[in-house]
Amino acid sequence: MVLPPVAVVAVFIGFPVGAAIAYTLGKIGGPNSTVALLAQRQHVAHHGVTLGAYREVLGNTHVRGDLWATIWVTLVTVACVVLLSWSIALYLRLSNTWISRVVSALSVIPLFIPVVIASYAILTFYAATGFIKTLAYHVGWQSFPTLGYTLTAVVIGEIWVNVPFGVLMMSSGLNSVPNALIEAARDSGASLPRTVRSVLLPMNVIPTVIVATFTGIYVLGSFTVPYLTGPTAPNLMGVSMQQFFGSFNQPQQAEVMAMIVFVLAAGIGTIYVWANVRATKRASSTT
Amino acid sequence: MSAVEHQGVALGGLEAAELPVARTNRRRRPDMRTFGMKLVGIVLVVVLLVFMVGPLVWLMLRAFSGLWQFPQFLPSHWTLAWWRSVFDDKSLAHSIRLSFEFAPIVTIASACICLPAAYAFSRFNFPGRRVLLVSLFATNAFPKIGLYISMAGVFYSLNLMGTFLGVVIVQLIGTIVFMTWIPTAAFSAIPRSLEEAARDVGAGPLRVFFRVTFPLAAPGILVAMILSFLVAFDEAQGTFLVGIPNYITMPTEMYTLVLNYPEQAAAVFSILLAIPSVVLMSFARKHVMGGKLAEGFQIR
Numbered sequence: 413m414v415l416p417p418v419a420v421v422a423v424f425i426g427f428p429v430g431a432a433i434a435y436t437l438g439k440i441g442g443p444n445s446t447v448a449l450l451a452q453r454q455h456v457a458h459h460g461v462t463l464g465a466y467r468e469v470l471g472n473t474h475v476r477g478d479l480w481a482t483i484w485v486t487l488v489t490v491a492c493v494v495l496l497s498w499s500i501a502l503y504l505r506l507s508n509t510w511i512s513r514v515v516s517a518l519s520v521i522p523l524f525i526p527v528v529i530a531s532y533a534i535l536t537f538y539a540a541t542g543f544i545k546t547l548a549y550h551v552g553w554q555s556f557p558t559l560g561y562t563l564t565a566v567v568i569g570e571i572w573v574n575v576p577f578g579v580l581m582m583s584s585g586l587n588s589v590p591n592a593l594i595e596a597a598r599d600s601g602a603s604l605p606r607t608v609r610s611v612l613l614p615m616n617v618i619p620t621v622i623v624a625t626f627t628g629i630y631v632l633g634s635f636t637v638p639y640l641t642g643p644t645a646p647n648l649m650g651v652s653m654q655q656f657f658g659s660f661n662q663p664q665q666a667e668v669m670a671m672i673v674f675v676l677a678a679g680i681g682t683i684y685v686w687a688n689v690r691a692t693k694r695a696s697s698t699t
Numbered sequence: 700m701s702a703v704e705h706q707g708v709a710l711g712g713l714e715a716a717e718l719p720v721a722r723t724n725r726r727r728r729p730d731m732r733t734f735g736m737k738l739v740g741i742v743l744v745v746v747l748l749v750f751m752v753g754p755l756v757w758l759m760l761r762a763f764s765g766l767w768q769f770p771q772f773l774p775s776h777w778t779l780a781w782w783r784s785v786f787d788d789k790s791l792a793h794s795i796r797l798s799f800e801f802a803p804i805v806t807i808a809s810a811c812i813c814l815p816a817a818y819a820f821s822r823f824n825f826p827g828r829r830v831l832l833v834s835l836f837a838t839n840a841f842p843k844i845g846l847y848i849s850m851a852g853v854f855y856s857l858n859l860m861g862t863f864l865g866v867v868i869v870q871l872i873g874t875i876v877f878m879t880w881i882p883t884a885a886f887s888a889i890p891r892s893l894e895e896a897a898r899d900v901g902a903g904p905l906r907v908f909f910r911v912t913f914p915l916a917a918p919g920i921l922v923a924m925i926l927s928f929l930v931a932f933d934e935a936q937g938t939f940l941v942g943i944p945n946y947i948t949m950p951t952e953m954y955t956l957v958l959n960y961p962e963q964a965a966a967v968f969s970i971l972l973a974i975p976s977v978v979l980m981s982f983a984r985k986h987v988m989g990g991k992l993a994e995g996f997q998i999r
Contacts, residue, residue, distance in 0.1 A: 413819035416812040417875050418831055429841070442854035446855040483885060503739060511740035518747040524980045525755065526933040528953040529969040536761065537754035541769040549770040572751065630733065633842025635936040638777055640957055650844035654940065663852055669924060670845035677842050 429674075430617075433669045438462035451663045469668040477646035479672065483640075485563055485648060486631045489570040493627045494569065494620060497578025502581075502608065505586040516583075519575040527573055531640035534569045535560050538641075561643050569637040574630060578623040585619030586612060618691050625684040629677045649673050762966035781963040791952060791968065798949040799930055805870045805931035806924055812871075813878030816921065817999045818912075820879065821886035832883070838875050846872075847937040854941060863943045869937035874927035881926070885919025886912065929976055 431443040438457025448454060456462030469475050500519050504512050522530060537543050539560035548556035559565045589612055597607045607698035631648075638648035649669050657666035724961035761767070762781060764774030785791055820826075820832055848871065851860065889912055897907045935950035942951065949972045956965040 413815040414825075414828075414831055415816075417816045417835055417879055420812060420871065424872060425838060425841070425846065428853040429846070431853050432866075435852060443853045447852045450855065461886060481929050494934045497877040500743060501737075503743060507736050509737070509740065511737065511744060515740060515747065518744065521751050521755075524977050525973055526935075526950060526976050528933070528935050529758070529973050530754070531752035532953065532957050532965060532969060533758040535759045536966075543753060543757045543772075546770045546772060550772075568750075572754075575751075575938055629840065629842055633844050633846070635844040635939075639954070646876075650842075650936075653848050655846055656754075657701060657940070658853065658943075659849055663848075666848050667852055670848045673842045673845040676838070677845075680839060682976055688983045 414607065421510065432670060435664060436465050436668045436671055438464065445523075447663050453659050454664050465664050465668045466671075469665050469672075474645060475652065475669065478649050478652045481563055481646040482632065483676070484671075485566050485570065486628050488567050489574065489631050490624050490627050492567070492571050493574045493578045494624050496575055497582045497623060498620070499589045500575075500579050501586050502612065504583055505589075505612070506604075516579075519579045522572055523576045527585050527636045528640070530572055531569050531637045534565065534572060535641045538565050538568065543680030558640065563642060563647075565641040566638045566648065569641045570627075570631050570634065573637065574627045581619045581623050582616065585616040589615045618687060621684060621687040625680050628680040632673050747988055758966050758969055760964055761870075762970055764963060781961070781967045785964055785967045785971070788964075790947075791956075794947050794949050794952040795971065797946060801866060801870060801938075801946075801948055802928050802932040805874060806928045808867065809874040809878045809927050809931075810924060813875060814882055817879045817882035818886055819908055820883045832879070833877050835875055838872050844936055847940050850937075851940050860941060861943065863946065866938050866942040866946045869941045870931040870934045872937070873930045873934055877923045877926045877930065880918060881923040882920050885916040885923075886898075888919075889915045922983050926977045932975055938943055 415686065427443070434442075435447070438455050440454065440456055448456075453468075455462050455468065491627040497519075500515060504516050525533075538558070539545070540558045545556060545558060548554065559568070593611055593615075594607060598604075599609050602610065630645055633650060634648065635650040635654060639651050639654070642648065642651065648671065653666045653669045653673075656662045656669065724802065745871065760774060763777050765776035765778035765780070767776075820828060850869065850872075853858045854865055859868065892914070893906050894911055897911045897983035898904075902910065933950055935948075937954065938946065939951045939954060940947050942948065947955075949968070953965070953972065956968050
């Protein structure tokens with residue numbers, strides 16, 4: 413009974429990823445033979461493996477620019493999403509008024525909107541004739557930069573898409589902190605910031621790590637947001653991957669870039685697993 | 700991965716709780732702090748209104764604008780002409796139809812593949828159960844576009860590029876986690892004593908399943924199906940890579956629209972594309988915002 417979904421994952425994820433690794437190392441036989449027939453500028457290994465494709469891709473200054481852009485956008489997005497969702501969740505935890513209900517409703521709106529539309533909406537909002545420029549014009553700040561088609565717009569789009577998930581995770585983490593604990597800290601004279609720092613922060617580490625890692629992996633693997641809102645170059649790896657695959661007809665190079673993104677994501681994933689293991693250990697040592 | 704999809708991964712349980720808002724009854728001290736909190740709240744509302752809602756409103760206005768010149772806050776001339784032009788455009792109408800063909804097929808295929816597994820995961824304890832359950836998560840642990848590129852390479856050899864089946868598979872991949880994890884939680888939430896009681900009064904295993912287990916798990920399964928439908932419906936990047944040029948669904952058509960059509964046509968199309976998401980997510984809202992988020996994500 414368990415077999416079908418596991419088989420689907422093995423056949424359509426495990427197998428292609430394995431084949432892609434072989435292909436990037438110059439193996440053009442078996443499942444890669446058809447794509448190898450179509451591809452241009454291939455690095456073929458006749459015996460053993462070749463790192464030629466990796467050397468070419470990493471030596472390409474455009475790709476290196478994309479790589480740095482990807483890392484930069486990922487880091488900034490993760491930082492902003494963690495900060496924003498922490499603030500919203502903290503506010504929701506400490507306040508129970510009609511305002512907090514409005515905040516909680518507004519912060520999950522992106523869940524209801526397909527990413528394609530969100531990206532396009534954000535592009536027009538920050539474009540040269542968009543709302544932000546119009547507003548800046550009316551307050552007399554005419555030199556306000558146009559953000560559409562910049563990496564800043566990509567960051568804004570990625571934040572937009574990822575904040576609801578962050579707020580839901582953080583809220584659920586903060587809500588599991590018993591009120592008694594907060595009350596106790598407050599009664600013994602701790603200020604609100606001190607209570608947050610010494611009680612809420614340490615008890616919400618795991619949700620924070622989860623939000624950071626999942627946002628990071630999401631940004632690394634995103635295509636729609638950077639494709640629609642981002643600049644021509646340098647843009648995120650997702651976009652250049654698609655171009656190498658579709659437009660330049662260089663699937664091997666595209667798959668090398670996919671591998672680079674996988675490695676970055678694996679690094680992030682390691683942090684996630686490590687944080688989980690550490691938390692489990694700590695939980696078992698304290699109880 | 701759409702926002703919906705991102706979220707659904709987090710669904711560990713099926714609590715029908717609202718979005719968690721503090722239910723504290725802290726002693727109210729009428730001092731500066733309550734005022735401060737109110738101020739913080741209002742600032743947050745304004746920021747969220749501009750940042751989250753602003754772009755959507757701006758886009759919607761565009762769908763009805765005949766003439767809109769910078770730097771005006773509203774169009775100076777309103778029109779419905781763009782709606783007519785979108786409905787009259789054959790290729791756009793075709794992509795709408797395609798989207799409504801793919802999404803149900805993918806959802807049903809996903810249900811057939813995953814629901815039996817979900818039942819097995821929740822009812823039988825077999826060796827490797829946890830490893831298999833977590834391994835399904837591989838579908839979401841890989842950066843999506845990298846994964847699609849790897850898949851596309853092999854799809855050439857399997858003759859799946861540009862085929863109906865290829866697109867179904869690409870969209871199916873994103874639904875697997877929902878279709879197993881959420882129903883697994885739904886089945887697990889049913890007390891075994893209920894099934895045992897039914898068996899004690901003489902019901903056969905099939906009858907127990909269809910009269911007791913399935914009806915109780917149905918809401919969870921329904922949520923999984925709604926989310927899967929939306930994942931498939933909103934999937935753009937994989938379909939773009941594998942389906943082109945034969946199968947261009949609504950979200951993939953958006954790429955072309957944004958680049959090649961008047962902005963207003965793209966705005967109209969955006970609203971059309973958003974309708975199913977908004978409607979279906981509103982149904983699933985209570986479940987999606989349940990409180991069991993963090994638990995579902997922790998490796999145990």
